[in-house]
Amino acid sequence: MAYSDKVIDHYSNPRNVGTLDKSKKNVGTGLVGAPECGDVMRLQIEVDEATNTITDAKFKTFGCGSAIASSSLATEWLKGKTVDEALAIDNMEIVEELALPPVKIHCSVLAEDAIKSAINDYRVKNGLPELEIAKSHH
Numbered sequence: 001m002a003y004s005d006k007v008i009d010h011y012s013n014p015r016n017v018g019t020l021d022k023s024k025k026n027v028g029t030g031l032v033g034a035p036e037c038g039d040v041m042r043l044q045i046e047v048d049e050a051t052n053t054i055t056d057a058k059f060k061t062f063g064c065g066s067a068i069a070s071s072s073l074a075t076e077w078l079k080g081k082t083v084d085e086a087l088a089i090d091n092m093e094i095v096e097e098l099a100l101p102p103v104k105i106h107c108s109v110l111a112e113d114a115i116k117s118a119i120n121d122y123r124v125k126n127g128l129p130e131l132e133i134a135k136s137h138h
């Protein structure tokens, strides 16, 4: 299977690989796995509580090139967004940006799920109700 240039770029040069301090109240951690292939993605956000804006995002993905590229791209998009804007990120935007083929769409779903799971972790830590994140997978 041929990867697009953008996938290869993010795969060979992943942005924002790393770990944020989980013990901080304003850090949300999402950990998700893809049932299709067993790949695992961890994505973390750091939120400025005063403005509800994501100031930092990091990921670690044990998975295929498309999953790594999807999470790398997601962390780039997350920085500077409000939590509400981050919630609106749809996996199909990642598919378009990276030109993922149909068999790799679930890799982008993993990134969307990881974002939502990180936001939920942040919400629960801050006494907010958990949001329904189950989506109809494209």
Ligand code: FES
Binding pocket: 034, 036, 037, 038, 039, 063, 064, 065, 066, 067, 104, 106, 107, 110
């Ligand atoms: Fe499963 Fe990419 S092949 S996450």
